[in-house]
Amino acid sequence: MTTPWHREDSRHPDAVGPDLVDPARLPPHDDVDWRTDTASLDAHRFDRSGWTPDVRPAVVASVRGVAGVQHVARHAHRTGTPLVARGAGTGLTGAATAVDGGIVLDLTGLNRVVDILPADELALVEPGVLTADLDRAAARHGLRYAPDPASVEISTIGGNIATNAGGLRCAKYGVTRDAVLGLDVVLADGRLIHTGRRAIKGVTGYDLTSLFVGSEGTLGVIVGATLRLRPIPVATATLSGYFPDAEAAFAAVGAVRAAGIVPAVAEFIDGPTLERIDEHLGTDLRARGAAFVLLQTDGAAAEQEAATAAGVLRGRATSLEVTTDPAEAARLTAVRRAALPALERVGRVLIEDIGVPRSRLPEAVAAVRDAAAATGTSIHTFAHAADGNLHPIIVLSAEQELTDPDVQAAADAVFRAALRLGGTVSGEHGVGALKRRWMRAELGEDVDALQRQIKDVFDPTGILNPGKAV
């Protein structure tokens, strides 16, 4: 990592510098375990992007309370040491990877669902809570936490907020940002601030809550969140359809929306991925069609809307199933859940994540296909169709590394297509260490400069997750 992560002239006069890793110089605190053993350091170098930086942190600080986070931040601030906040490390863009000689702040010990307020439909949580655990705690009150990234069982809510995670139900219920009403944030210098409120609406001051959501640990450390919950839908219906090609599949999803139906889930899988699933599960899905769509409707009209949707799809689909039976629904959704594991059997995967306006989805899929052909790489695609959010999955051959020029050329072609179609190089995974170059292409020079100035407001000495996102 060649990015300078701080400015030498901003160092505190008491900076301990190279002595930081000397265990005798790490200031003790009841809520902090400073870990300098090799196993801890190595376990906190990488995320799930497939990329491991060629560096090692100086120390891992595992914290048990907000005071511990403030203590670690103050130490980082005083010593000018990079500070990388980290939850479960399940990110896909290298946002939580270690910085050379820095502190990794391990927030998994801050893992309490502090309160569920059923009458207010709110949850108060610490950042290290697994998102699925939050959802289960809400379910005991008939409520749910709507955003559901595929990583929901292994990722933390703090990481979800830091990356503005999406998921399958965004089509109807929005992304993480839409569920966050307020945040407790430890600033770079250790001060604790509160943004937002417990009221559903509020317009006093600039929207700092939205600014922190998706900021990937570069503006502050999220140590608490006030989250919106929603009633669990009284009913759910599931449709599974196969289509002659991607164009027909996306047109079908559009026709369902044009009929006034907002599905809770609208997932797409392409033909090559269906072939890998067949190899994995011993099924014959690809024989039913060259593109798969999974739809769910929910709420009191779930069954009625599913029937309407089925009427729209019939004639377009080569195969169609509709059910309100949970066991049957699980069988239909298993196809979608099998997509990534089926590809991972074939080789290491690079999971891309672009977004385009819904009407441009067929062009995006075609561009991905062209990128694969032009570079000789294997790319399989599935998508959150209602959001125009595609995941082109580059499956590496045994000889290929992430840094392979063909792989990079394929990714580059995919990103350029997204921008050409009026979209984004990251729909829901973030920018991290891996997409910064393309982010700048998307934002343009003026916006990029404004972002850096905002970063300077919150982190004047540049210690927070240097080399990431902004």
Added chain:
Amino acid sequence: MTTPWHREDSRHPDAVGPDLVDPARLPPHDDVDWRTDTASLDAHRFDRSGWTPDVRPAVVASVRGVAGVQHVARHAHRTGTPLVARGAGTGLTGAATAVDGGIVLDLTGLNRVVDILPADELALVEPGVLTADLDRAAARHGLRYAPDPASVEISTIGGNIATNAGGLRCAKYGVTRDAVLGLDVVLADGRLIHTGRRAIKGVTGYDLTSLFVGSEGTLGVIVGATLRLRPIPVATATLSGYFPDAEAAFAAVGAVRAAGIVPAVAEFIDGPTLERIDEHLGTDLRARGAAFVLLQTDGAAAEQEAATAAGVLRGRATSLEVTTDPAEAARLTAVRRAALPALERVGRVLIEDIGVPRSRLPEAVAAVRDAAAATGTSIHTFAHAADGNLHPIIVLSAEQELTDPDVQAAADAVFRAALRLGGTVSGEHGVGALKRRWMRAELGEDVDALQRQIKDVFDPTGILNPGKAV
């Protein structure tokens, strides 16, 4: 206005200063009409808050295109002149009121719905479009623009975005921020930037779109917006209920939500307001109960959900009506629409706007009642109940001005109650010139300081709407 609106040392060397109003010194541009006649200046001094500042702008710049906005911004920047962007002037907090010697930038000439993209469920608009006109343009494609502030027929979409306007349907469909995907913004120095994207989801870079939404013209001038539309619901059902008291009314709304129903509209009116409506319309509403609730359900299950809600309300309500007939629904909703006109007949009104967690609504209404009693003022309350957003309306007596100490003490007590209950001093109207002091009490010193630093990033010479919001 004693707030210094710019820093002397930041003036451009070519600053024309006091010569600004000399018509010969106003730089001509095809897309700009510079107006210095008294009628124009006086017409652009005030908004609908009831407060008119004791100052006059130097000039009103009516623009026809983005290039015109850039031209005016460049002139303001070069001369260090305050620039107040303004739509229809229907704001309620003094955000668009004139600044002494400044330029009022009249954006009502930028009033095109540039495009409706039905397949993407997007609208591309200029800021001066009336929000209801946008909604009608969307309706021709079976779509609608969901946010519906009460001012929808007279306020512009640019003003709605600048204040993050709410409305009646927020309960189910969210506020203005939730409908804004991207913005075109002219910066203080005249540069044009673009934030966001046409894709539904996107996480590249800090969320500048949300930062501009609700920033009340203090960070830049919104000259274009990419907005989300939604399918028009296939059906709507309306319930109107009267209850023994406010507590019973709010408990009923809570019970409906606990039954898994998310109403599209959930409005509350208190007993004193019902009395004023009776006087206005010659009805006998107050005899039916001391608190009124209007509920709407929509979508394919509208009728079924209304029936479930009616089952929940029966036994709680002293009077209950349910209908799916549009004419009947119009009769029921007319009560809510009559609330403000009925109060305006009695005297000048100061429309307050606080938000609290839903479960604290009964306490908030009680606190408003106490504030009225303690100060001898007349306060009537209606509320967007599902959002915990109350509008306590202070009705001035013939002798009272807005600045009357009793009126100010009543408003102060209402704001303090909102903060004590974990809420906000502005649910959906903004901060403007009138709520800055209380905003600081809500945000705290550290957040207030961060906001000012963000303001400095976007507007280093402090020319954009000085003395407002931040």
